[in-house]
Amino acid sequence: MKTESSILRWGRWALSPALRTLSAGVVGASILSSPASAQDAASPWVTYDQGRARLVSATQNAAGDLLLGLQYQIAPGWEVYWRSPGDAGFPTTIDWTGSENLDEPILQWPRPHRFQIFEIETFGYQDEVVLPIAARQARQDEAVALRAAVNFLTCREICVPHTLSMAFDLPAAGTDGPVISEFAPLINTYRAQIPPRDGGRGLTVERAEVVNANGGQLLQVVARSDVPFSAPDVYVEGPDVFSFAAPTFRLSENGRRAVLQASVSRTALAGNDGPVLLGSDLTLTLVDGERAVEQTLATTLGQAESAAFLPFAAILALALLGGLILNVMPCVLPVLSIKLLGVVSHGGGERGPVRRSFLASAAGIVFAFLVLAGALAGFRAGGAAVGWGIQFQQPLFIVVMTVLITLFAANMWGLFEIRLPAWLGGGVGGVSNNPHSASGSFASGVFATILATPCSAPFLGTAIGFALARGPVEIFSIFLALGLGMAAPFLLVAAIPHLATKLPRPGRWMLVVKKVLALALVGTAVWLLSVFAFQVSLEAAYFLAAMMVVVVAVLFVRPRLPARVRPVAVAAVVLLAVGSFAAPQLGQAVSQEAAGDESIWQPFEPDAIPQLVADGKVVFVDVTAEWCITCQVNKKLVLTRGASRTLLASPNVVAMRADWTSPDEGIARYLASFGRFGIPFNVVYGPVAPNGLSLPELLKERVVIDTFRQAAGSDLLANDS
Amino acid sequence: MTIKKLALPAAGILVAAVVVVLLVGLPGGDDAAGLKIEGQVQNFAVGDRPGPDTEWRTGDGGKVSLADFSGKVVMVNFWATWCAPCIRELPSINRLQATLGGEDFTVVAINIDTGGKAVAAPFAKRLEIDDLDLYLDPRGSASRAMGVNVMPTTVVYDRQGQEVGRLEGGAEWDSPEALALLRWFINNSG
Numbered sequence: 001m002k003t004e005s006s007i008l009r010w011g012r013w014a015l016s017p018a019l020r021t022l023s024a025g026v027v028g029a030s031i032l033s034s035p036a037s038a039q040d041a042a043s044p045w046v047t048y049d050q051g052r053a054r055l056v057s058a059t060q061n062a063a064g065d066l067l068l069g070l071q072y073q074i075a076p077g078w079e080v081y082w083r084s085p086g087d088a089g090f091p092t093t094i095d096w097t098g099s100e101n102l103d104e105p106i107l108q109w110p111r112p113h114r115f116q117i118f119e120i121e122t123f124g125y126q127d128e129v130v131l132p133i134a135a136r137q138a139r140q141d142e143a144v145a146l147r148a149a150v151n152f153l154t155c156r157e158i159c160v161p162h163t164l165s166m167a168f169d170l171p172a173a174g175t176d177g178p179v180i181s182e183f184a185p186l187i188n189t190y191r192a193q194i195p196p197r198d199g200g201r202g203l204t205v206e207r208a209e210v211v212n213a214n215g216g217q218l219l220q221v222v223a224r225s226d227v228p229f230s231a232p233d234v235y236v237e238g239p240d241v242f243s244f245a246a247p248t249f250r251l252s253e254n255g256r257r258a259v260l261q262a263s264v265s266r267t268a269l270a271g272n273d274g275p276v277l278l279g280s281d282l283t284l285t286l287v288d289g290e291r292a293v294e295q296t297l298a299t300t301l302g303q304a305e306s307a308a309f310l311p312f313a314a315i316l317a318l319a320l321l322g323g324l325i326l327n328v329m330p331c332v333l334p335v336l337s338i339k340l341l342g343v344v345s346h347g348g349g350e351r352g353p354v355r356r357s358f359l360a361s362a363a364g365i366v367f368a369f370l371v372l373a374g375a376l377a378g379f380r381a382g383g384a385a386v387g388w389g390i391q392f393q394q395p396l397f398i399v400v401m402t403v404l405i406t407l408f409a410a411n412m413w414g415l416f417e418i419r420l421p422a423w424l425g426g427g428v429g430g431v432s433n434n435p436h437s438a439s440g441s442f443a444s445g446v447f448a449t450i451l452a453t454p455c456s457a458p459f460l461g462t463a464i465g466f467a468l469a470r471g472p473v474e475i476f477s478i479f480l481a482l483g484l485g486m487a488a489p490f491l492l493v494a495a496i497p498h499l500a501t502k503l504p505r506p507g508r509w510m511l512v513v514k515k516v517l518a519l520a521l522v523g524t525a526v527w528l529l530s531v532f533a534f535q536v537s538l539e540a541a542y543f544l545a546a547m548m549v550v551v552v553a554v555l556f557v558r559p560r561l562p563a564r565v566r567p568v569a570v571a572a573v574v575l576l577a578v579g580s581f582a583a584p585q586l587g588q589a590v591s592q593e594a595a596g597d598e599s600i601w602q603p604f605e606p607d608a609i610p611q612l613v614a615d616g617k618v619v620f621v622d623v624t625a626e627w628c629i630t631c632q633v634n635k636k637l638v639l640t641r642g643a644s645r646t647l648l649a650s651p652n653v654v655a656m657r658a659d660w661t662s663p664d665e666g667i668a669r670y671l672a673s674f675g676r677f678g679i680p681f682n683v684v685y686g687p688v689a690p691n692g693l694s695l696p697e698l699l700k701e702r703v704v705i706d707t708f709r710q711a712a713g714s715d716l717l718a719n720d721s
Numbered sequence: 722m723t724i725k726k727l728a729l730p731a732a733g734i735l736v737a738a739v740v741v742v743l744l745v746g747l748p749g750g751d752d753a754a755g756l757k758i759e760g761q762v763q764n765f766a767v768g769d770r771p772g773p774d775t776e777w778r779t780g781d782g783g784k785v786s787l788a789d790f791s792g793k794v795v796m797v798n799f800w801a802t803w804c805a806p807c808i809r810e811l812p813s814i815n816r817l818q819a820t821l822g823g824e825d826f827t828v829v830a831i832n833i834d835t836g837g838k839a840v841a842a843p844f845a846k847r848l849e850i851d852d853l854d855l856y857l858d859p860r861g862s863a864s865r866a867m868g869v870n871v872m873p874t875t876v877v878y879d880r881q882g883q884e885v886g887r888l889e890g891g892a893e894w895d896s897p898e899a900l901a902l903l904r905w906f907i908n909n910s911g
Contacts (some may be wrong), residue, residue: 087808088802088803088805088808089805090803117806117809118805118806118808118891119809120805120808155804155805155806157806157891158871158872158889158890158891159801159806159871159873161872266847
């Protein structure tokens with residue numbers, strides 16, 4: 001370093017571009033008066049402190065088309081830049097002023113290398129390179145005078161800009177035709193390294209996608225190769241405002257398919273109204289060893305193909321843990337409690353039945369998860385927009401759940417003697433005298449799983465998002481892990497039935513617990529009704545509620561009826577239950593404006609966001625749904641109170657709410673663009689974060705405030721006004 | 722036993738070395754009392770010469786020259802968006818100004834991009850350069866007058882506008898060595 005800079009101190013480089021041009025003119029003029037010998041088919045070497053350069057020609061004379069080259073021999077460690085220098089640097093430019101009989105000289109660019117200078121990504125050449133120059137002789141029978149002022153930058157630990165003048169003449173070929181020079185092989189070697197446009201060399205770029213992930217954007221490039229890739233890289237040229245990091249890559253299909261991901265940042269904040277990456281044309285130079293191709297294509301919206309963020313094993317562990325936690329979520333707790341109640345009734349029981357019962361429940365849970373996995377994989381294969389908790393968007397599903405829960409509650413209250421869901425296990429309408437039969441336990445496992453889905457978001461969002469972004473194998477593995485996690489307590493009891501038999505003996509207190517649990521179930525039913533009201537209409541919800549009240553009433557009076565009328569009561573219950581399915585027909589979704597006092601919320605318009613951000617606004621997007629409990633928690637505990645509320649209501653903030661209570665293709669796609677498949681989902685856009693910063697699923701006021709500040713930015717350069 | 726044999730000559734050589742060092746003075750660094758040129762700024766070349774009478778621009782287009790900073794020790798840093806080592810050191814120069822800038826010292830960071838403010842301002846903003854004023858020299862007149870040949874170059878002027886030394890190449894300008902060097906000039910600049 002020391003020697004380098006002391007050597008450099010002797011240099012006489014013109015630094016400013018103005019001076020460069022000036023000196024080029026002066027030096028160029030002096031060379032004009034004494035051009036180099038034409039027979040050499042090259043200009044003399046021009047030496048500078050970090051190397052030397054000259055112009056060369058593939059022919060000794062000029063016959064129409066010319067093939068020239070700018071040859072650099074560069075001192076070790078120094079770099080000369082590619083046509084796109086990367087994040088710092090500038091490319092070689094040639095001013096041909098003073099040349100004669102020369103038409104359309106075009107500088108061409110062999111495949112460069114990627115260099116990091118102080119962790120700054122640059123593209124260029126080291127040691128030696130020839131930049132081919134295609135040109136034409138303007139008038140066939142006249143000599144060509146080449147006069148070039150070559151302006152370039154060379155950098156190592158320091159940067160030195162240079163302007164060098166080079167000149168030589170090529171005589172007209174006349175009738176002899178072109179005579180090949182000694183430089184033809186050299187120029188052609190480098191010309192062969194120019195990445196061909198649009199394929200060739202067995203390389204193709206399939207697509208370039210913009211993926212929103214982890215609060216930032218990724219450019220994801222999918223490429224194929226005839227022979228296995230070794231270490232693919234992609235050099236991206238696009239609108240100036242974007243900067244692309246060195247990509248990571250993942251190979252599949254025996255190394256013939258590569259997915260490259262590069263994080264994207266904005267290089268300048270001057271133009272927030274500037275280009276958006278999604279949809280813009282990018283020129284991609286795909287490089288693998290000695291091979292390279294160039295393709296220009298428009299980016300599309302994609303999904304993270306390889307979530308390079310967490311290894312698969314970690315995701316599986318997360319799923320296992322998430323499944324375990326599901327047991328204590330409000331959706332599932334009643335079911336689990338009932339199961340525990342069953343254990344209590346086993347208080348003095350034998351080990352065999354306890355073990356069988358719990359194994360059956362565990363199997364039910366795992367089975368249900370696998371069925372869900374199958375369904376999701378199937379939907380996904382069918383190309384449908386899949387979201388976790390999506391079944392709660394189907395009114396009929398909610399009706400089924402409501403009816404089941406109501407019957408369950410009535411059963412717990414002791415109104416009738418089916419231990420639900422005995423209808424699944426103990427025969428239709430029949431009375432299962434052994435509520436802990438294997439089939440009954442199995443069904444309760446399935447039931448618990450279905451109820452668990454809306455509660456899963458905060459713990460399972462990452463794992464499920466990952467699974468859904470992958471293939472069926474990953475989906476099944478992750479759902480299996482979820483199922484095993486949730487079944488873990490059941491498996492534990494099955495392994496050590498002793499635990500169950502340690503529980504207190506049954507007694508009167510059990511009746512009290514049963515009634516409390518019945519109330520919890522009624523609460524769940526009311527929640528389902530509220531979802532239903534929001535989704536279909538208030539009238540439909542009232543209708544459903546009324547049906548349920550009548551069902552409960554019939555069940556209540558049934559034991560008091562004469563014995564021969566009782567079958568009629570059973571029939572009535574069945575009829576009422578079936579009749580409930582008419583509820584969704586009552587009034588179609590007109591309840592969107594049920595938002596009440598929340599006037600700050602605007603409808604979700606993703607297309608409007610860039611303009612709003614360009615106008616200096618901060619945009620908050622809340623993707624929510626009535627059936628999403630975590631969303632309601634976020635709303636109640638964070639968004640509608642304190643500093644978050646103040647932020648959302650401030651004039652510079654636009655709050656958008658996307659309601660996913662009913663299926664919506666647009667919202668599903670929007671979520672997918674962030675690699676998410678479930679909600680809650682919140683994003684903040686702002687001048688500093690035009691691509692949006694996504695928030696964690698469970699909101700905290702501190703995080704909301706910080707993210708707002710981050711997205712909005714602050715005044716940075718004092719005198720830049 | 723060989724150790725014992727060698728011990729005496731070794732001790733002798735050591736004593737001799739100490740004597741030589743004491744007589745000649747410790748090598749490196751200290752040419753003036755207390756001035757240490759080491760570590761991050763080891764390539765700093767001390768040398769007095771008159772400061773040039775040249776002008777550059779403020780971000781608002783106003784003219785400014787060394788005379789405007791008379792009374793302060795001034796560190797002039799030349800940078801450009803195309804210069805990776807400049808971009809690398811600029812945040813440390815920003816922190817330096819936050820630490821040391823004031824009545825006695827200021828940093829003048831001059832951008833030499835031909836694109837001027839349109840190029841430099843957003844770039845500086847992205848680098849979060851918020852303690853430095855934006856100065857521009859798109860035609861290169863100031864950098865030429867200050868004899869800048871390589872990028873980055875940083876020149877230190879004393880309170881009278883006299884050059885006291887320069888560093889060609891990058892440095893971490895808020896490192897202890899750099900701070901010590903600049904403090905020395907602040908304390909020893911009449």
